[in-house]
Amino acid sequence: MPVAKGSTIDPERTRATILEAATPVLYERGLDGIGVAELCARIGVSKETLYRHFGTKDALVEAVLEVRSDRVVSWLASAVAAAGEEPADQLGAVFDVLQKWYDEPVFRGCAMLNAAAQHHVEAVRAITARHLGRYLELLTGIASRAGAADPHVLGRQLLMLVEGATVVAAHQDAVGAGEHARRAALTLLSAVRTSLEA
């Protein structure tokens, strides 16, 4: 719904609607690939409204990225939490979620990395870095519970597989990318365990 005509009913609701509608459009078209005018038309909101809520296109972009980062991370975290106690199962759940994402028709790679590559603005780079940091935290936790000698290093290697799989799926071939990355990740995980048991 294109936001009620005039309404004090919720100063906050309009902002949320804009954020929600702008997210997929900016992802598909690219941050600089669509102008504010066309963006507003797609969202169904006037430029004045958008600018009163966000002040700047950059500010809107940053807000969109923040929300997206939060959502992605919590989505993955809940998938991990639902996978039981076994670290291997938790790790598998991560790549299952990723493969589902790769198979979506609108999949165009990691929104954070795309944004950082597109918009040479410090704030955007900071959001991307923070996003990767959260990702790393999640994976380091799994590595730690798996009994890795150096969970930070293993977590980082797992992060590389996650981001690498996303890159390969986006730019080369999505078929089996999540599955192949999952097998590699499990190999790394079990290698750690093997060396511990030895």
Add this chain to the structure above:
Amino acid sequence: MPVAKGSTIDPERTRATILEAATPVLYERGLDGIGVAELCARIGVSKETLYRHFGTKDALVEAVLEVRSDRVVSWLASAVAAAGEEPADQLGAVFDVLQKWYDEPVFRGCAMLNAAAQHHVEAVRAITARHLGRYLELLTGIASRAGAADPHVLGRQLLMLVEGATVVAAHQDAVGAGEHARRAALTLLSAVRTSLEA
């Protein structure tokens, strides 16, 4: 040298000079982060000259990316060739080269991926895909010589580590990224061998 004033001495030389000078500028500033006017000023060439040689900014960009892809791949291939016969050594050489790249002050991630994220043009995406394909070929070759049961899958997993390491180095922390990726890659390689010997 900013190209001789008037000269028929080499219609081809000017083109090469432009390509060479434009490459780092477009990488640092982003494909759309610099206008043709400023780009020409940096290169030391007039707009008319640039447009006679390339016709379009997009065409220049594509030419730059092609050259860069060729150079990167051949650079890696020669590093592999110089690393001897052992697949493990060849793989290690790849990540050593990558770490050197990550440590360069101008490092800003994979130019091909950045370009594909920035410029929503089919031709650029095609160049990026081809670039990843060449990369995959190189790594699949190593996987094959290592006796992998399915060298195509292992090569893909190695490609994920390569691209993932580049992403992590660019957006999170370059320190040790190549080293950590190398250890993960060698683990995958030896896991294949172990399962073969079993």
Add this chain to the structure above:
DNA sequence: CAAAGATCGAACCGATCGGTACGATCTCAG
């Protein structure tokens, strides 16, 4: 009903963009 304020649509602004045109200058081939 009246005032406050959120929204719309459209006009408008200055800046920048990719690309073109032009006259002048220089180099080389004949």
Add this chain to the structure above:
DNA sequence: CTGAGATCGTACCGATCGGTTCGATCTTTG
């Protein structure tokens, strides 16, 4: 020496950009 053509610097073009402003419309508050 002369003409072809590569280059320069600059001015110029239409389009688009991010952002502002304004009058009209609607909803809520009091």
